[in-house]
Amino acid sequence: MKNILIIDDEREICTFLSHLLTLKTYHVTTGLNGDDFYKHIKAKLFDLAILDVRLPDADGMTLLRELKREQPSCKTLIMTGYSTVKTAVDAIKSGANDFIEKPFDDIDKLEEQIDGLLENGTNQMERHVQSIADQAGFFLGRSEAMRHLAAFAYKIAQKQLSVLIEGETGSGKEVLARFIHMASHRSKERFIGVNCGALSEQLLESELFGHEKGAFTGAVETRRGLFELASQGTLFLDEIAEASPQTQVKLLRVLEAREYYPVGSEKVKRTNARILAASHKNLQEAVKEKAFREDLLYRLNVVKLTIPPLRERVDDLEELTTFLVSQSERPDMTFSSEAVSVMKKYHWPGNIRELSNVISRAIALADEEATMIPVSLLPHTFHESPAEKEAGAAVEIPQKKESSSQSTAEFERYLKEWTSHVLSLWHQEEPPPLEEVLDKVKELEQVTGQAFVEKTLQQTYGNRREAARQLDITMRKIRYILNEKGTPSSG
Numbered sequence: 001m002k003n004i005l006i007i008d009d010e011r012e013i014c015t016f017l018s019h020l021l022t023l024k025t026y027h028v029t030t031g032l033n034g035d036d037f038y039k040h041i042k043a044k045l046f047d048l049a050i051l052d053v054r055l056p057d058a059d060g061m062t063l064l065r066e067l068k069r070e071q072p073s074c075k076t077l078i079m080t081g082y083s084t085v086k087t088a089v090d091a092i093k094s095g096a097n098d099f100i101e102k103p104f105d106d107i108d109k110l111e112e113q114i115d116g117l118l119e120n121g122t123n124q125m126e127r128h129v130q131s132i133a134d135q136a137g138f139f140l141g142r143s144e145a146m147r148h149l150a151a152f153a154y155k156i157a158q159k160q161l162s163v164l165i166e167g168e169t170g171s172g173k174e175v176l177a178r179f180i181h182m183a184s185h186r187s188k189e190r191f192i193g194v195n196c197g198a199l200s201e202q203l204l205e206s207e208l209f210g211h212e213k214g215a216f217t218g219a220v221e222t223r224r225g226l227f228e229l230a231s232q233g234t235l236f237l238d239e240i241a242e243a244s245p246q247t248q249v250k251l252l253r254v255l256e257a258r259e260y261y262p263v264g265s266e267k268v269k270r271t272n273a274r275i276l277a278a279s280h281k282n283l284q285e286a287v288k289e290k291a292f293r294e295d296l297l298y299r300l301n302v303v304k305l306t307i308p309p310l311r312e313r314v315d316d317l318e319e320l321t322t323f324l325v326s327q328s329e330r331p332d333m334t335f336s337s338e339a340v341s342v343m344k345k346y347h348w349p350g351n352i353r354e355l356s357n358v359i360s361r362a363i364a365l366a367d368e369e370a371t372m373i374p375v376s377l378l379p380h381t382f383h384e385s386p387a388e389k390e391a392g393a394a395v396e397i398p399q400k401k402e403s404s405s406q407s408t409a410e411f412e413r414y415l416k417e418w419t420s421h422v423l424s425l426w427h428q429e430e431p432p433p434l435e436e437v438l439d440k441v442k443e444l445e446q447v448t449g450q451a452f453v454e455k456t457l458q459q460t461y462g463n464r465r466e467a468a469r470q471l472d473i474t475m476r477k478i479r480y481i482l483n484e485k486g487t488p489s490s491g
């Protein structure tokens, strides 16, 4: 018979749970405080402990640690009220198996949860995590940090909580968000991602909240927003730090009250979409810099997942490389051990996206018959001494064989054509309309801007922030130059 320990200072909860679980033939012991807890765990081995996070003489986290030490195989279910959800989430991070919110409004679910914990071994959960990760194309690796992160994300996926994902650029924030969606009860519904940094303020608001016909120039018909389209599913807000102050206010309202107004409408709408947000910026820092609302961070921060950068999990690099190669056009290729050892020493500022680019490049450069990728096919920055790197030697462009020379050739061709066109106007006997000439000059400005932005983006592995820094312009200006709307002056 399975032994269950229940610790809660509310006597009625103990009585209720004791009655419910005894009927299911479990053997139940109850206690009202920390003293009772210590007394019971010294006296008997338990299969499951159901602990309140807040007790008059002890806190749940301390009890959890003590239990893990004294009885490592005992499962733990944390009980929490609305105001202590964050503590319960922290408890899961520290190894509790699950949590349940009080008051219990779904007794069947509670029974299911308890039966599940008692029946399923940890291995079963690990297998489930792995199978969802496989479906999501999410490579977990062996590193303790990633395994722990995935197990935590899996447990949290089942709850109706918003999640904030932090991690460097290219570290897999979107892949993790998809994993959470697929591990949740919403997996059959839609997963919709939107990059808050890639759209102008007006466009982002109308994407998210929808708009009424005539709300602004170009709003020729009423349009549903993503909060409506993802209402039963998951909405992934990437680069949330880029949302304007006005959009942040609207997002806060959605998180607090699940309500919003479409642009130009006075009719409030409700959404049930689960919100997952991501940022490569540390939002705590952004709050200090007054660039992000503290109350919004507070709402998002209930569950925070931080993906470690690739350089901190080099032990996984070889296996991850094999995984990414297996998904490429040449799944039979392998990297030589010398190449792998050079890759392990590299610092991977662009993380897994950069690794994926390096792999594509090496495969494109390799001979058709070759199956082994030698170290010489790695970008030259990989072979530099630390001193050379420090001196800021040029970064190799991790693209397919011809792409950088191709774009240079295209740009040169354009400049020649442009010059010959303008010179032909110059040599005309009749002066041409000046507007025509000036339009050509504007076109030159636009094409040149795009060429420089695209070249820099290749060099930064698609990292727009870094490209903006190198070019000394704003991210918004990059979007403008790339014709992604927005105005060049607005930040």
Ligand SMILES: Nc1ncnc2c1ncn2[C@@H]1O[C@H](COP(=O)(O)OP(=O)(O)OP(=O)(O)O)[C@@H](O)[C@H]1O
Residues within 6 Å of the ligand: 137, 138, 139, 140, 167, 168, 169, 170, 171, 172, 173, 174, 175, 176, 238, 280, 352, 353, 356
């Ligand atoms: N754990 C992983 N397993 C497999 N592929 C991954 C993993 N993490 C990242 N990738 C791959 O790396 C690339 C970048 O991943 P993703 O877009 O999720 O990163 P990100 O952190 O959201 O990037 P950004 O900061 O630019 O938004 C994608 O091609 C993705 O498939």
